[in-house]
Amino acid sequence: MKDINELIKLIELEELSPNIYVGHNYQAPWNRVFGGQVLSQAVSAAYKTVAKDRFAHSLHAYFLLAGDISIPIHYEVESIRDGGSFSTRRVVAKQNDVPIFITSISFxxxxxxxxxxxxxxxxxxxxxxxSDEDLVNKYKLFVPQNILQSIKTRPFEFRPVEKLNVFDRSTKPPYKHIWFKAKEKVEGGLDVHQTLLTYVSDYNLLTTATLPHTKGPIPKDLFMASLDHAMWFHRDFRIDEWMLYALDSPSASNTRGFTRGNIFTQKGKLVASVVQEGLIRKAKKGTLK
Structure with missing residues (x-):
């Protein structure tokens, strides 16, 4: 999915009935529904139910179950409140009528x-x-095929500040800085750019929490899954201009890694903040539990 317009189409959603929308899945090389996809589709669904002069300023989400990549996802939007300045929506994502994800979004x-x-x-x-694509091409003989494929098919370009070397077997402090932007010009209003930023915000969070515990830049023999995700939009921005994702992980404990991120424009304007906690376990042979 190198084309940004393909991603925009993916998160646009189809209306089935009032306040109920359906979205299809990006066929990710790792064969699991990408958390950023569900987050951005939920934001897209909520946006369809609020006044045009209101924009998302925060979301708080929980990933309940791993999504089945072969089944479309239904998004049910509940209008909690419409006040003089704020609107609140609750979105439940379901597969086969079973909730796999919930979020509250405020506008x-x-x-x-x-x-x-x-x-x-x-x-x-x-x-x-x-870019990370340049780096994996350089070391492609040493990078797992699914990681190689996923990096090559992203509609965003990522340029890590910290130098990466697959032969560096040392652990690192839990800090990471990455420049990113859409590979192509993005049309549309702030709602489109916010939805796309929600999608891309799910990259690089959990791996930041693994840096003090894994030898080398590519985590191996680990099972990782997002548990929750919160995001605040502070100021306007464009997703097709360079932005810096400044990440740090203050804590990892009890099989959970906690990571924070601030997103700045190239001119230094803080446009969004993100926090996420995720499951990080030693992978067991033959199981993903």
Whole structure:
């Protein structure tokens, strides 16, 4: 899925009846429904039920079950509240009438108020950095085929700040900085750009939590799955312009890894913040439990 318009079509959804929408699945090389897909499709479904002058400012989600990649997902939207400035929606994603994902999403109309932000980390810009696709091509004989395929078929370009070397067997501190943007120009309003940012926000989170515990840049013999995901949209942006994802993992314990991320424009404007906790276990042969 290298084409960004193919992704936009994937998350657009079809209306089955009032407040019920259906979405199809990206056929990911790892044969599991990608969490970013479900997140972005849920945001897309909720957007269809709110006034045009309201934009998402936060979401709080739980992944309940692994989705079956061969079955379409139904999104049921409940209108919780429409106030003078805010609208709240609850979205339940189901397969075979069984909930696999739930989220609450809040929308707000544009308003003037106080304004401050933290500074963007002082890292090198995207110019001159190699993309992760360049890196896996360089080391393709040493990269698992499913990872190689997934990186080559993404409609976003990622340029990691920290140098990657598959022969480096040392553990690393739980920090990561990655520049990213859509590979093509994206048409549409802020709602489209927010939905796409929700999709791409699910990349690189859990692997940041593995850095102090795995030898080498590619986690091996681990089973990882997102448990929950929260996101806040602070300011307007364009997904087809370079943005920095500054990630850190303050904690890992009890088979769970916790990661935070701040997303900045190239000019240093903080546009979104993300937190996620995920399951990280030693993989057992013959099972994914």
């Amino acid at each position: 707000q109309s544009k308003q003037e108020g106080f304004d401050h932000q933290i500074d963007m980390p002082n890292v090198v810009g995207p110019e001159g950095l190699k």
